[in-house]
Amino acid sequence: MSDRLSRRVAAVPPSGIRKFFDIAATMHDVISLGIGEPDFVTPDVVLRAGIASLARGETRYTSNSGTRELREAVVAKWAQLYGVEYDPEHETLITVGGSEALYLVLMAILNPDDEVLIPEPCFVSYEPEVLFAGGVPVPIATQVETLFQVTGAQLEAAITPRTKAILMNYPNNPTGAVLDAARMAEIAAVAEKHDLIVISDEIYDRLVYAQPHVTFSSLPGMRDRTVIIGGFSKDYAMTGWRLGFALGPADILGLMRKVHQYTIMSAPTTAQVAATVALTDPAAEDAVLAMRESYDARRKLLLAGLQSIGMSAFEPRGAFYVFPDIRISGMTSEEFAMTLIAEERVAAVPGPAFGLGGEGYVRMCYATAQHQIEEALERMGRFVRRHG
Secondary structure, X not given: OOOOOOHHHXXXXXXXXXXXXXXXXXXXXOEEOOOOOOOOOOOHHHHHHHHHHHXXXXXXXXXXXXXXXHHHXXXXXXXXXXXXXXOOOOOEEEEOHHHHHHHXXXXXXXXXXXXXXXXXXXXXXXXXXXXXXXXXXXXXXXXXXXXXXXXXXXXXXXXXXXXXXXXXXXXXXXXXXXXXXXXXXXXXXXXXXXXXXXXXXXXXXXXXXXXXXXXXXXXXXXHHHEEEEEEXXXXXXXXXXXXXXXXXXXXXXXXXXXXXXXXXXXXXXXXXXXXXXXXXXXXXXXXXXXXXXXXXXXXHHHHHHHHHOOOEOOOOOEOOEEOOEOHHHOOOHHHHHHHHHHHHOEEOEEHHHHOOOOOOEEEEEOOOOHHHHHHHHHHHHHHHHHOO
């Protein structure tokens, strides 16, 4: 490789998700269960707030930290929902999506070769972002037998003198798993025992079914060692607005803000105005609850449909994904996904794209119209019968 290029960046493979998006884009009549994006339009009251902001000419930079109004709205909502309070001035940062928040926290805490424990399967960005920040990702495979929840024993077994942090995502992408109280307590005990920072990506916090979401920082002793990553893309159907936030200890948030100042300046002004309305207007809250109810119905439809055609899948309790087991087919996850899209025009993502524990599974997203899910199930039924 030429010395003009970074070996560290060049060594990171391209996203395993993108390949299937590109394939689907070249084919006719494809039903995509691949893309992890709401099929809803941003709630109308939020849209109108953004449009009005532009009409008023609010097109300048905001504070590096984000508008005061949005930071106050974020901390008020988090306190209302989960009972944890943060200072909007020193413990809150508005970012360009949750992805930037993840990048910033890793840059703020990692020294060269510090290790980050990552329960997998997980969002595809985690390992690359740790590498970009100069750290060492340490993947830990979770299993269906523990409902894809990482255990305290698994974390203990992976700890070395260089371990700095635990990076986890519950509700989980791609499995839909959530942490139960016992597992959360195990993780908290390990973090406290070894003085670890916990990075808790809770981007799907409002999309939890049949039980309330519990933010990790609400556990005893965890508030001041946890950085929460949140945002508006999934809960409020605002993916294209590119807006997220981080909540956490002032010393870590201070360094995150410094990197943010030099690399980004500030998150989009229009998006911040719209997001403030998303958090404070009752009509926006009604829209979130309606979207969650719709996702729940689709979750049940896809899960029952997969089981009826002989595809085993544990019940996802959060986010908007099902992670069916395809090992009975005798195919690898890649072979299964490639054959399914070629023969039946249904796009799913191979499990290994999400790291350890993903082989033998594919991710299917139910953030798509009910009639499309029903048609996809018909096509997959033919596929399963044909391949035994």
